[in-house]
Amino acid sequence: MATFFQTLVAQRADLLTALGQHLLLSLVSLLIALVIAIPLAIWVIPRPKIANFFLQIAGVLQTIPSLALLGMLIPLVGIGNVPAVISLVVYALLPIFQNTYTGLTEIDPSLEEAATAFGMTRWEKLRKVELPLAFPVILSGVRTAMVMIIGTATLAALIGAGGLGTFILLGINRNNNTMTLIGALASALLAIILSFGLRHIRHLRLKPVLITAAALLTIGGGFGVYRLVRPKPVAITIAGKLGSEPDVLINMYKELIEKDNPNVKVTLKPNFGQTSFLFNALKTDQITVYPEFTGTVLESLVKTTHQATGDPAATYQQAKKALQKKQLTYLPPMKYNNTYALVVRRDFANKYHLKKISDLDRISDQVNAGFDLEFLDRTDGYKGIQKRYGLNFKTQSMSADLRYEALRQGKVNVVDGYSTDSQIPQYDFVVLQDDQHLFPTYQGAPLLRTETAKAHPEIVHSLNRLKNKISAADMQRMNYQVNVKRQSAAKVAHRYLSEHHLLGGD
Structure with a gap:
């Protein structure tokens, strides 16, 4: 109480x-x-x-x-x-x-x-x-x-x-x-x-x-x-998906834009539940910008003959070209790669000597996996695991927000996650090595309409300050500060920008 x-x-x-x-x-x-x-x-x-x-x-x-x-x-x-x-x-x-x-x-x-x-x-x-x-x-x-x-x-x-x-x-x-x-x-x-x-x-x-x-x-x-x-001032609406990571990123976007452009009104809309919601909102000019992952663009948002790969530069260039056809501008990505991961409890990994995903083949009849719906249906998710690894095991769909808690309580023994998730160090979970290189590169980058990018080059300049910034360790640490230490995303974002001298006078 x-x-x-x-x-x-x-x-x-x-x-x-x-x-x-x-x-x-x-x-x-x-x-x-x-x-x-x-x-x-x-x-x-x-x-x-x-x-x-x-x-x-x-x-x-x-x-x-x-x-x-x-x-x-x-x-x-x-x-x-x-x-x-x-x-x-x-x-x-x-x-x-x-x-x-x-x-x-x-x-x-x-x-x-x-x-x-x-x-x-x-x-x-x-x-x-x-x-x-x-x-x-x-x-x-x-x-x-x-x-x-x-x-x-x-x-x-x-x-x-x-x-x-x-x-x-x-x-x-x-x-x-x-x-x-x-x-x-x-x-x-x-x-x-x-x-x-x-x-x-x-x-x-x-x-x-x-x-x-x-x-x-x-x-x-x-x-x-x-x-x-009523007359509307110049306004920028920045949206983010559900989770601490996009919440931190959109607060960084907001602070960078306002620092460079004091007269611009920035509104944040955090915690959208679905990628498709944000993408449709961007295309219909309901939001101005949101952070999106390179792998997600190629796997889910555009129709292309190219598939996301482990090559960060190639994946970004393919995603950028595909989005240009939709009159969308994809700015340069940050450094970290927040790719998919299969996560297990340490005691489960020790018991069955699990180090890589292919090791699950030995115990496939004992695997009870909890995957979110998007991962279950993706070619770089469970469908890809079935095809590339030849693995078939019991799965159940569950909300992405609940899967780590289910793993911690032992209701499932394998879940999908992201490499920068704070719950991995928090609960001492083990990430299985992707030894068949299924999971592509997922680098976050600002996505906005081409019309907006041309009309407001100063905003593009502000957002490009994050180009090749934020390592995987940085992102996991910030996620930990928000999710575990209960610090506000705005405070965590400001601390990073200040420590890395991205705010000009700070």
Whole structure:
């Protein structure tokens, strides 16, 4: 508990920011869903066939995995709040639409007849009789939608929309259970508080509730329009994948650019979950730059006859030429090679005398491997191991963030990793030698649009300060400082830049 409260105090500013982002994202999504679902349910009351069609459509939309929906939205609307809100609205439509339709259709017919007998118009019946009677059922659907939105909104952190999911993802990635717990508890408490508040709205009169909701939507919509049309300063958005290493790198990029160009506004969007998310966001000009690996470019991002090799210079040149065809500029890489690795516990390596990957052939029937989905499907991953090494063993897919913890607890005995991972020295794991030279070179380098590179050569100049800098030992040490010593990525990045005299006057 002492650690929990220490972390809570230390992270209180970030927690309040994430809580505000989460709350705003949730309320905006709920209001939009209300404006769509309730009028639509009212309109289909006399049209049961159409109502059934919309119920089926809303039900199908809810079956789409949230992560897949976010991935499909990025090429269409980019990253950040917009795709997050769209996906949350999609999930909120069914309970609101269904409960509104059910509440209005199950009103006692005698009450409807009485209202007609009093000479009420269709609108008067709806406003004075039907909606007040159906309000408790509608409100129940709204509460369900709100809880669903708050839970799903944690994934918004994967596409740069922030929120409490940032704490959860960072906690998992850095094996910091306290941060994960803080994010999860804050999300749960937010859902409970808002659900409790909505529950007591039923005791209020319907008209003030509707007026308040309309006013909030108008204010929010007006603010959104203002943000779209207001003059925008020169702004650079730097994004990074999930993990301490990209977090350190993007903080270096930010500090270098701001040091050379004080008038440029730099925004960081850390902890994206998937390479494809970032690549699509870059191509659609939603972000300005992000660090990418040479091997990943050739193996996953471009169609080329060339494969990544162990030759760093050749791999970079092939990746650079392939990206030029997509109007993307790949700046010179850093020194370190963060390639794939197969990692085992030291006691397991000692027991079976394991030093290289080919040694696994002797015990293939005893291997229980935990690989992330990307490694399982890559030709320079498990598919390559099967082909080049002739190895086939039991595998299971698991999140990249959890594989080292599973190895430490003995739930698996072989995992994929990266050569600069801090967990390797932290837990005294053993990296098996790639004796058949399967894993290609993975050097990190800034990737940006060619249009941006031409328009802002000063940014290119700033980023090129890291050319051939940062050794593998440097990177592993910085990862260790962030993941194990709990130091901020910004602090670690600044220390390296200062110690290596990359900040000019420093």
